[in-house]
Amino acid sequence: MRLLLSLLMAFVMLALAGAGGLVFLLDHYDQDLPDYTKLANYEPPVTTRIYAGDGRLMAEFASERRIFVPIDAMPRQVINAFMAAEDKNFYAHQGVDPLGILRAILTNIENLGRDRRPVGASTITQQVAKNMLLTNEVSFARKIKEAILAVRIERAFTKDRIMELYLNEIFLGNRSYGVAAASLNYFNKALDELSIEEVAFLAALPKAPSNYNPDRQYDAAIARRNWVIGRMSEDGYVTPDEAKAAQSRPLLTRKRDEQEVVTAEYFAEEIRRELVKLYGEQALYEGGLSVRASMNPQLQAAATKALRDGLVAYDRRHGWRGPVGKLESFDNWSKKLAAMPAPAGSEGWKLAVVLKDDQADGLDIGLADGSRGRIPLSELRWARAAKDGEAVGPAIRKPSDVAKLGDIVLVEAISGPAAKDEDEKPARKGAQAAKELPPGSYALRQIPQVQGGLVALDPHTGRVLAMVGGFSPAMSVFNRATQALRQPGSSFKPFVYLTALNEGFTPSSLVMDAPFAYDPGGGQPIWRPENYSREFYGPTPLRVGIEKSRNVMTVRLAQQVGMDKVKALTEKFGIVDNLQPYLPMSLGAGETTVLRLATAYAMLDNGGKRVVPTFIDRVQDRNGKTIFRHDDRPCEGCGNVAWRDGMAVPAVPDTREQVNDPRTTYQIVSMLEGVVQRGTAASLKSLGKPLAGKTGTTNDSHDAWFVGFSPDVVVGTYIGFDQPRSLGSRETGGSAAVPVFKDVMQVALKDQPATPFRVPPGLRLVRVNPANGQLAQPGESRAIWEAFLPGTEPNPDQPQMVLDGSVQGAGAMMGDPNAAGFDPAQPGVPPPPAAATLGTGGLY
Numbered sequence: 001m002r003l004l005l006s007l008l009m010a011f012v013m014l015a016l017a018g019a020g021g022l023v024f025l026l027d028h029y030d031q032d033l034p035d036y037t038k039l040a041n042y043e044p045p046v047t048t049r050i051y052a053g054d055g056r057l058m059a060e061f062a063s064e065r066r067i068f069v070p071i072d073a074m075p076r077q078v079i080n081a082f083m084a085a086e087d088k089n090f091y092a093h094q095g096v097d098p099l100g101i102l103r104a105i106l107t108n109i110e111n112l113g114r115d116r117r118p119v120g121a122s123t124i125t126q127q128v129a130k131n132m133l134l135t136n137e138v139s140f141a142r143k144i145k146e147a148i149l150a151v152r153i154e155r156a157f158t159k160d161r162i163m164e165l166y167l168n169e170i171f172l173g174n175r176s177y178g179v180a181a182a183s184l185n186y187f188n189k190a191l192d193e194l195s196i197e198e199v200a201f202l203a204a205l206p207k208a209p210s211n212y213n214p215d216r217q218y219d220a221a222i223a224r225r226n227w228v229i230g231r232m233s234e235d236g237y238v239t240p241d242e243a244k245a246a247q248s249r250p251l252l253t254r255k256r257d258e259q260e261v262v263t264a265e266y267f268a269e270e271i272r273r274e275l276v277k278l279y280g281e282q283a284l285y286e287g288g289l290s291v292r293a294s295m296n297p298q299l300q301a302a303a304t305k306a307l308r309d310g311l312v313a314y315d316r317r318h319g320w321r322g323p324v325g326k327l328e329s330f331d332n333w334s335k336k337l338a339a340m341p342a343p344a345g346s347e348g349w350k351l352a353v354v355l356k357d358d359q360a361d362g363l364d365i366g367l368a369d370g371s372r373g374r375i376p377l378s379e380l381r382w383a384r385a386a387k388d389g390e391a392v393g394p395a396i397r398k399p400s401d402v403a404k405l406g407d408i409v410l411v412e413a414i415s416g417p418a419a420k421d422e423d424e425k426p427a428r429k430g431a432q433a434a435k436e437l438p439p440g441s442y443a444l445r446q447i448p449q450v451q452g453g454l455v456a457l458d459p460h461t462g463r464v465l466a467m468v469g470g471f472s473p474a475m476s477v478f479n480r481a482t483q484a485l486r487q488p489g490s491s492f493k494p495f496v497y498l499t500a501l502n503e504g505f506t507p508s509s510l511v512m513d514a515p516f517a518y519d520p521g522g523g524q525p526i527w528r529p530e531n532y533s534r535e536f537y538g539p540t541p542l543r544v545g546i547e548k549s550r551n552v553m554t555v556r557l558a559q560q561v562g563m564d565k566v567k568a569l570t571e572k573f574g575i576v577d578n579l580q581p582y583l584p585m586s587l588g589a590g591e592t593t594v595l596r597l598a599t600a601y602a603m604l605d606n607g608g609k610r611v612v613p614t615f616i617d618r619v620q621d622r623n624g625k626t627i628f629r630h631d632d633r634p635c636e637g638c639g640n641v642a643w644r645d646g647m648a649v650p651a652v653p654d655t656r657e658q659v660n661d662p663r664t665t666y667q668i669v670s671m672l673e674g675v676v677q678r679g680t681a682a683s684l685k686s687l688g689k690p691l692a693g694k695t696g697t698t699n700d701s702h703d704a705w706f707v708g709f710s711p712d713v714v715v716g717t718y719i720g721f722d723q724p725r726s727l728g729s730r731e732t733g734g735s736a737a738v739p740v741f742k743d744v745m746q747v748a749l750k751d752q753p754a755t756p757f758r759v760p761p762g763l764r765l766v767r768v769n770p771a772n773g774q775l776a777q778p779g780e781s782r783a784i785w786e787a788f789l790p791g792t793e794p795n796p797d798q799p800q801m802v803l804d805g806s807v808q809g810a811g812a813m814m815g816d817p818n819a820a821g822f823d824p825a826q827p828g829v830p831p832p833p834a835a836a837t838l839g840t841g842g843l844y
Contacts, residue, residue, distance in 0.1 A: 086203070330406070337368040340368075353366050513545070549694075675692065
């Protein structure tokens with residue numbers, strides 16, 4: 001009896017000691033546990049998606065690829081499969097499963113010495129604690145913390161909430177976080193489309209996804225899947241017959257279908273930067289934002305192609321810089337070619353090696369796949385050797401003048417008409433070919449060194465419809481449409497002329513186009529601006545000055561109205577933040593971006609109303625709540641309205657700020673329309689639509705610009721080298737940038753009516769001779785309708801004053817001092833310059 005009592009006392013003491021030890025351990029590990037209550041508001045990282053204007057996917061940003069599915073929408077079969085595989089007593093235990101622990105202990109004892117991996121007894125709740133609150137450290141301490149947290153989580157949250165967190169958070173391999181993403185990535189199916197064997201495979205993955213990769217460990221994946229199916233049968237989730245049939249089926253995975261994606265890397269990157277600025281990186285990569293971009297995919301594709309074609313066309317005009325590499329031997333030439341990385345920017349082209357160069361009519365080439373082709377001589381004519389100063393070498397007479405045996409070149413597959421044998425014309429563009437090129441024909445290609453940027457936007461809202469930041473984002477992510485500060489040259493001039501119109505000048509006002517010099521003082525050299533033609537044309541109307549882009553006229557005009565006023569207008573239109581008020585700035589010496597200048601032109605196009613450019617229409621959070629909208633105008637009656645025929649459209653107020661008199665704004669638009677009709681962009685007349693715009697070419701042809709517009713679309717484009725150097729003495733905005741604009745507008749205005757520019761009230765239209773600004777004579781064929789503020793139209797009974805103090809023939813004075821004008825703050829225009837004081841300034 002004493003022995004029994006002693007044993008009983010010893011057992012009680014051991015139990016008390018064990019309990020005390022357990023209390024001590026729990027108290028010790030309870031000290032630094034993470035706060036489990038944050039799971040109440042936990043939102044797992046979800047992918048942010050950007051959609052184009054037509055709803056197609058444009059880009060995704062995510063730290064983890066996850067699709068969140070609420071527990072109410074989770075198929076029951078999925079929940080059952082994971083319970084069978086991971087925690088059959090999930091809805092019964094309190095966070096820790098004692099029976100599961102005992103079963104695991106017995107199993108591990110049985111497996112001792114068998115070199116088998118120990119089995120665990122973690123419940124789903126413990127896995128939530130580990131995955132979301134702890135580390136993956138394998139230690140006794142972590143297991144204790146895990147158990148403590150699991151018990152507390154069970155007390156704080158419902159079982160369904162815990163299961164929801166688990167199924168959306170768990171990593172299942174193949175870049176899949178959560179069961180919804182795994183279902184798509186493994187089987188290209190939604191969760192409710194999965195079969196028993198597919199659900200079981202997903203439930204087999206949590207322990208070690210890499211060990212059951214069906215592509216690399218197919219047999220192990222099948223065995224683990226079938227084990228899960230057996231557990232599902234044992235637990236009554238499927239019948240034995242269903243389980244047997246499911247276990248007999250192969251494991252068939254299917255690559256996830258590629259979504260129809262709109263490719264616009266520069267545009268997407270611009271939106272990414274904007275979202276980071278608005279909401280921060282965490283919200284971008286984990287917040288599950290849904291972003292609707294302003295981009296028009298059709299116009300974006302046209303803009304991308306137009307700029308690339310324009311850069312290639314410029315590059316071809318300036319010669320061939322040689323092959324991209326050379327093979328020293330032809331042993332296994334196709335494998336060597338396949339191993340070569342494609343040069344950045346060569347998307348859509350292929351590497352080829354010259355296999356034969358001794359034929360008169362072309363080069364025989366081989367491609368990386370072992371196939372062969374041919375570059376006909378007609379596709380080599382453009383490749384005259386590039387020389388310093390953007391010059392080119394002698395004409396191509398034979399194929400070996402371009403490439404030799406073993407040279408590696410870039411090519412593009414072509415078919416259809418052969419190119420004309422012209423040295424500088426791009427291949428096949430408008431060519432009348434004598435014969436068709438046979439299959440297997442290729443054209444020689446070269447990645448341009450020149451770069452450029454393009455923006456197309458809606459002048460009424462500021463929505464950016466298309467934007468291209470360079471030849472290829474693979475070459476550089478630097479965005480030349482939004483980040484490159486370049487001199488706009490003559491494309492800045494409209495704002496000098498607009499300043500003059502605001503000061504009382506008219507489109508028919510005469511300015512002396514004659515030699516001009518300016519002494520800036522301080523020992524600096526005298527500045528003598530010249531016209532591009534190096535000629536002078538005497539008294540010339542403002543209209544002709546801008547149509548023909550006369551530099552000297554512009555400088556005289558800027559000096560007369562005052563560079564301080566030009567500066568103020570420039571900053572009001574947002575072109576330059578702090579323009580230096582020096583006369584050279586009137587010729588576009590200040591730096592700006594394509595986006596800023598195009599936005600300024602948009603304000604001309606829309607009648608002088610301020611617009612702010614935007615790449616984003618709307619942003620919604622993960623719950624669908626709109627957190628940003630570009631158009632924030634109030635609209636009574638716009639929400640929750642089912643449209644019916646005959647319903648009145650709700651009135652939406654126009655809250656845009658009026659930054660310039662719409663009448664003088666229209667006058668400059670009309671003058672810019674003349675640039676297309678009679679001036680430096682006359683090649684655009686063939687489009688047959690009302691267009692306006694201005695070319696720009698900077699000193700030594702470092703930059704070539706064209707910013708133009710129809711009544712409802714503005715397109716600005718710039719071409720130049722990243723490290724500024726001359727484009728070549730013959731390159732101008734008209735030759736390099738206008739063709740790009742034209743290609744974009746052909747798409748933008750296709751099937752659109754020829755809408756004229758809108759004329760605001762308060763103007764008087766008078767027929768004048770555009771060459772001299774005088775009233776048109778009856779039957780004069782070249783007469784145009786010119787817009788004047790009432791009282792400023794030409795008067796044949798008064799001499800026409802010229803901006804140099806002299807009187808030149810009959811005509812009207814430049815302006816009527818009593819003409820009504822516009823000022824956003826106070827109506828009334830300051831009087832025009834007095835005729836007696838219209839001096840030239842400078843030395844001449």
